[in-house]
Amino acid sequence: MNRIGFYVAGALVVLMILFSTLFIVDQRQFAVIYALGEIKEVVTEPGLKFKLPPPFQNVVFLDRRIQTLDSPETRPIFTAEKKSLVIDWLIKWQITDARQFIRNNGVDIRNVENKLSPIVQAAFNEEVTKRTVRNMLSTERDKVMQDVRGRLVDEAKAFGISIVDVRIKRVDFSANITDSIYRRMESERKRVANELRSTGAAEGEKIRADADRQREVIVAEAYRDAQKVQGDGDAKASAIFAESFGRDPQFAAFYRSLTAYRAAFRSKSDVMVMDPSSDFFRAMRGAPAPAPAAPTGKR
Known part of the structure; x- marks a missing residue:
């Protein structure tokens, strides 16, 4: 019985060792095999793979899908005419070189994002300072994104990643400039409203004056016609009399x-003295x- 138990225990140990040599690579992942703390192999093909049991070899998985990095905070950027803009951006990136990625950032994606964020912000600063507010809001927005992406190509290779896309989500004025713009817009709208009111008042006076003139003309013509009719009537009455x-x-x-x-x-109160x-x-x-x-x- 003791011999059977010994065999069972040995079989379990063998199975455990066997299972520790197997691992599955998902198509959404890189598998990095370490041998005594050094990168031995990077497996890119999905499927069932083999390795030496620990501690001789260990495996670490990296996400090979496209990642998104958003601007961490809104910092004002000055344009060519010294106007302060706030730009929200995002970039799409992907691990292309697992060895380079691990050497520079380890296996935690947050490490590369913390390093990449200020680099992207600096690239936007350099591009925005060359352009005016009008350019940033309309004509050269796409050109800015292309130029920023071009600036990030070499930096991305050093991190073992590639930049898939760069996008500007929002371009706005900073809070103090926005308030002044709103005040200027409000004053401009008030000026236009006052102009419309004064124009309307002038048109109203013109219409009222024209109406009064027409009324005077109509009354005068009516009085003239009445006098003419009355004169004709008096003449006819005199003729009849x-x-x-x-x-x-x-x-x-x-x-x-x-x-x-x-x-x-x-009158009854009249008094006449006559013969x-x-x-x-x-x-x-x-x-x-x-x-x-x-x-x-x-x-």
């Missing part, structure tokens, strides 16, 4: 007397009115 009075002179004289009485005795036998009271006395003189001819 003349024709009627010509047919009956006595009635005409009587009508004129009544009209005179109406005008003279319009009752005067011609003014002829109609009241019933005396016939003198016939008008016959016309002697045309003028």
